[in-house]
Amino acid sequence: MVKYMLLNCLFLCLLASCGDAQEIVVEPPVLEQNSCPGTITGATPVGENEVLIWSDEFETSGNPCNDNWLYDIGNGSGGWGNNESQYYTRENAIVQDNVLKIKAKKETYRGYSYTSSRMKTQNKFSFTYGRVEVRAKLPSGGGTWPGIWMLGDDITTVGWPGCGEIDIMEHRGNNQGVTSSAIHMAAGYGNTPFVHERDRVSDVSTNFHTYGIDWTKDKIDFTVDGFVHYTYSPANKTNSNWPFNKPQFIILNVAMGGSLGGAIDPAFAESSMEIDYVRVYQ
Numbered sequence: 001m002v003k004y005m006l007l008n009c010l011f012l013c014l015l016a017s018c019g020d021a022q023e024i025v026v027e028p029p030v031l032e033q034n035s036c037p038g039t040i041t042g043a044t045p046v047g048e049n050e051v052l053i054w055s056d057e058f059e060t061s062g063n064p065c066n067d068n069w070l071y072d073i074g075n076g077s078g079g080w081g082n083n084e085s086q087y088y089t090r091e092n093a094i095v096q097d098n099v100l101k102i103k104a105k106k107e108t109y110r111g112y113s114y115t116s117s118r119m120k121t122q123n124k125f126s127f128t129y130g131r132v133e134v135r136a137k138l139p140s141g142g143g144t145w146p147g148i149w150m151l152g153d154d155i156t157t158v159g160w161p162g163c164g165e166i167d168i169m170e171h172r173g174n175n176q177g178v179t180s181s182a183i184h185m186a187a188g189y190g191n192t193p194f195v196h197e198r199d200r201v202s203d204v205s206t207n208f209h210t211y212g213i214d215w216t217k218d219k220i221d222f223t224v225d226g227f228v229h230y231t232y233s234p235a236n237k238t239n240s241n242w243p244f245n246k247p248q249f250i251i252l253n254v255a256m257g258g259s260l261g262g263a264i265d266p267a268f269a270e271s272s273m274e275i276d277y278v279r280v281y282q
Contacts, residue, residue, distance in 0.1 A: 036067040038125065045282035049131035049214055055279040058100040064093055064119060072118040072253075074110075084258035085114050085143075092117035100275040104144055104254045106268055114264070118253030126153050126247035131281040132168060133212040134252075139271035140205040143264030144173035145255040146273040148211055150248040161189035164243035166220065169211035173271075174262045177201050179211070181222035183232045187241035196222070196230035208276055220244065250278065 037056045045051045056068050071090045072080075079085065087110050092103045104116040134148045147170050152163030165184035172178070182195035201209075214221040219233035234241045254273050257264045 036065045038065070038068050047282070049129070049216070049281050051282055053127070053130070053280055053282050054125055055277060056100075057098070057277045058095045058275065059098055061095050061097075063090070064095055064100060068121060068124055069093075069119040070122055070124060072120065075112060079258055080255070082255070082258040082260065084145075084255045084261070085112065085264060086116040086254075086256040087112040087114070088118045088253070089115055090117065091115075093119050098276075100252075101272040102146075102252060102254050102275070103270060103272045104139060104141075104256055105270045114256040116254045116256060118251065118255075120249055120251040122151075122153070122249040122251075124249075125280075126249040127280060127282065128245065128247050129215050129217060129282065131212065131214045132250070133210050133277075133279045133281075134168065135208050135210045135276035136169070137206070137208045137274040138171045138179075138204045139173065139254055139273050140176060141173045141265055141268040141271045143257045143261050143268060144171075144271055145258060145261030146171050147251065147253050147255070149251050151251065152243060153247045153249060161185050162243060164246075164248070165189075166213060166215070166244070166248060167195075168213050168222065169224075170260065171204060172260060172262060173265075177204055179204060179224065181213075181230050183220070185241060185243050186239070187234075194232055198224060198229050205271075208274075215244065217245065250280075252278075 039054050040052055043051050043053045045053060056065060072088050075084065075087050086104065092105065092115050094101055102117045104114060106113065107115055109115050136148065138146050148168040150166040150168065155163035161184045167182040170180050177200040178197050180195055180197040182192055184192050188194050210225050212223045214223065219231055221228045222230040252275065255261055
């Protein structure tokens with residue numbers, strides 16, 4: 001999600017060190033999932049983004065799997081660089097009925113009027129090139145700002161936007177039904193020109209849709225329910241416009257207000273982004 005500023009990047013540096021992509025373990029041909037979802041045992045990528053190498057299916061009720069997820073806690077620097085209004089906690093992310101729920105709530109907590117959660121695979125799992133699919137139902141309400149997105153592992157060394165950011169899906173409750181995808185890097189960031197909004201869809205907060213990317217060395221296709229709605233593919237790739245040849249990690253969150261979320265409806269009480277699964281193929 002937009003828009004990490006330098007101070008926020010320094011804050012992240014204090015939280016975690018640079019993560020490396022997990023090693024793919026080659027086992028006998030029968031594929032099994034670890035007891036805690038994550039890297040798929042026996043998965044051998046063939047470079048076509050069709051082999052499932054990592055997933056979280058959220059099949060165990062309670063806290064999300066610690067082997068897969070870390071959390072950003074608090075309000076960051078300058079509202080995570082976006083003037084966001086929520087305080088992030090671990091407790092606002094919970095698995096119920098085989099679905100991850102990231103809950104944004106109106107409540108007073110540590111001096112803030114809203115709470116939510118932001119979870120990430122940083123230092124747990126990252127990858128270079130692949131197909132990502134996240135089946136999700138989005139929150140509703142003015143001021144909600146859910147995101148399914150990615151950042152480069154090297155954010156802790158090169159900072160943002162040099163690390164590169166891939167926004168798989170963002171949605172504004174103040175523009176209900178319009179989801180967008182975007183790219184941020186040195187060649188364009190913040191109010192980036194590399195963004196595409198889809199036509200309004202009436203049921204994004206009442207039904208599940210699958211948001212994803214198909215990322216190769218040549219391009220990034222952004223998809224919804226398998227249909228490509230935006231492609232980023234610079235003809236002449238440089239460090240400025242293509243930092244996307246290095247590992248990235250996955251982030252799931254619901255912000256409140258801020259530069260993209262906008263004004264928060266005074267009547268807002270609570271809403272959740274529900275996620276059925278997160279899957280990565282190579």
